[in-house]
Amino acid sequence: MISPGGVPGQTMWRAPRLTHAVDAAISVPGSKSLTNRYLVLAALADGPCVLRRPLHSRDSALMIAALRSLGAVIDEVPGDGDFGPDLRVTPLPTGAREPAARTVDCGLAGTVMRFVPALAGLVTGTTAFDGDPHARRRPMGAIIDALRGLGISIDDGGAGSLPFTIEGRGGVRGGRLVVDASASSQFVSALLLVGARFDEGLHLEHVGKPVPSLDHVRMTVETLRSLGVAVDDSVPDHWHVSPGPIAAFDVAIEPDLSNAGPFLAAAVVTGGTIRIRNWPSGTTQVGDEWRRILPLMGATATLDGGTLTVTGGRSISGGVFADTSELAPTVAALCALATTPSTLTGIAHLRGHETDRLAALAAEITALGGRVQETADGLVIEPAPLHGGVFHTYEDHRMATAGAILGLAVEGVQVENIGTTAKTMPEFPELWAAVASTATASTTIESGARS
Numbered sequence: 236m237i238s239p240g241g242v243p244g245q246t247m248w249r250a251p252r253l254t255h256a257v258d259a260a261i262s263v264p265g266s267k268s269l270t271n272r273y274l275v276l277a278a279l280a281d282g283p284c285v286l287r288r289p290l291h292s293r294d295s296a297l298m299i300a301a302l303r304s305l306g307a308v309i310d311e312v313p314g315d316g317d318f319g320p321d322l323r324v325t326p327l328p329t330g331a332r333e334p335a336a337r338t339v340d341c342g343l344a345g346t347v348m349r350f351v352p353a354l355a356g357l358v359t360g361t362t363a364f365d366g367d368p369h370a371r372r373r374p375m376g377a378i379i380d381a382l383r384g385l386g387i388s389i390d391d392g393g394a395g396s397l398p399f400t401i402e403g404r405g406g407v408r409g410g411r412l413v414v415d416a417s418a419s420s421q422f423v424s425a426l427l428l429v430g431a432r433f434d435e436g437l438h439l440e441h442v443g444k445p446v447p448s449l450d451h452v453r454m455t456v457e458t459l460r461s462l463g464v465a466v467d468d469s470v471p472d473h474w475h476v477s478p479g480p481i482a483a484f485d486v487a488i489e490p491d492l493s494n495a496g497p498f499l500a501a502a503v504v505t506g507g508t509i510r511i512r513n514w515p516s517g518t519t520q521v522g523d524e525w526r527r528i529l530p531l532m533g534a535t536a537t538l539d540g541g542t543l544t545v546t547g548g549r550s551i552s553g554g555v556f557a558d559t560s561e562l563a564p565t566v567a568a569l570c571a572l573a574t575t576p577s578t579l580t581g582i583a584h585l586r587g588h589e590t591d592r593l594a595a596l597a598a599e600i601t602a603l604g605g606r607v608q609e610t611a612d613g614l615v616i617e618p619a620p621l622h623g624g625v626f627h628t629y630e631d632h633r634m635a636t637a638g639a640i641l642g643l644a645v646e647g648v649q650v651e652n653i654g655t656t657a658k659t660m661p662e663f664p665e666l667w668a669a670v671a672s673t674a675t676a677s678t679t680i681e682s683g684a685r686s
């Protein structure tokens with residue numbers, strides 16, 4: 236298992252440059268969003284649970300460590316996944332317990348810093364939360380205000396961000412709560428995940444600019460319903476979670492479709508073919524949007540028999556791409572290699588992600604010769620010939636994979652700290668090398684349009 240504490244090393248990684256088309260069938264590790272939701276729900280469930288083929292990465296290791304420190308028992312058990320063991324979870328103990336003092340390291344994981352604090356209100360004792368240096372700059376105000384609104388004692392020194400300490404009393408009354416979740420959908424998900432365990436359940440209302448990344452809220456609602464929790468989301472910006480048990484479960488975690496994106500992009504960039512195994516026929520993951528997005532760029536995408544096959548076209552078309560959420564860095568890298576201009580909209584909240592992704596993408600693509608402008612809620616990217624150079628990654632896994640995509644088409648791209656991909660996919664460098672090795676003289680790139 237990945238160590239939850241380690242910040243990956245700062246090394247330069249020479250991105251493979253391909254002059255032939257890739258042709259590969261791969262599996263990708265489990266979904267971060269599903270793994271960390273099911274871990275939280277297992278800790279709150281009414282009996283022991285099993286997660287099959289879960290993600291093993293820094294973010295999941297941090298979640299496991301956090302839930303263990305709150306009292307859940309999480310064991311690795313043999314499974315049939317390609318990327319590590321299954322997980323068996325014995326939930327947090329219920330009823331009166333001796334108060335304890337614990338710490339939770341959130342690293343840079345949004346799911347840990349947003350989802351776990353409410354659980355700390357359900358157990359007895361003090362839990363101190365902190366994370367990586369940049370974690371202290373990620374938006375947390377709505378969670379801190381929400382916990383106070385629920386009567387949970389929290390000391391953040393008035394900063395409205397990490398670090399903070401929560402004094403749990405072993406239970407939360409719940410009821411009506413108003414939040415402004417415009418900075419992150421994870422504020423809504425965090426409260427819905429735990430709402431059924433409040434004495435009176437939860438009636439959550441969002442006020443403010445629209446909630447971003449709504450697919451992730453739908454994932455939360457569908458996951459809760461699948462475990463017998465009644466959630467009424469029939470009125471926009473209102474969610475009612477009825478109090479009651481969360482049914483124990485044994486689930487197989489879907490592959491991470493967002494992390495499949497860079498590999499699918501390799502097909503698009505090289506005019507080759509990538510097949511992703513075990514693509515779900517129905518899913519709440521935003522990564523299923525690749526089947527809609529990549530054809531807009533000139534690729535073909537076919538889902539057949541559980542395999543998604545993407546084949547790149549003769550060149551990459553730009554376009555208007557709205558609300559791409561965590562897919563945006565991959566979309567932006569493809570747009571920087573496109574022959575026509577692109578506009579990405581609806582992603583202002585990416586400024587609060589692992590880094591300010593709009594600023595980082597604009598700076599790093601521009602440094603390679605690209606033409607990128609930040610807008611109020613996204614990016615405008617125009618065609619320009621790119622050249623080699625260092626692609627800085629700001630501890631952001633999706634910046635690292637964006638650099639790798641650009642390096643496929645541009646000679647001499649060096650990605651700083653490729654190890655940061657361990658946040659959600661420690662296997663990235665090896666899988667990328669394996670895919671790159673399939674580009675041989677027999678798989679000629681047809682188009683001369685690529686840089």
Ligand SMILES: O=C(O)C1=C[C@@H](OP(=O)(O)O)[C@@H](O)[C@H](O)C1
Binds near residue numbers: 345424561584
């Ligand atoms: O709930 C989740 O699992 C996530 C929600 C989204 O967060 P934001 O709403 O902050 O974008 C997404 O970007 C993140 O990668 C994962």
Ligand SMILES: C=C(OP(=O)(O)O)C(=O)O
Binds near residue numbers: 343344589
């Ligand atoms: C925004 C992301 O992560 P987090 O869960 O840390 O918010 C992401 O993975 O793109």
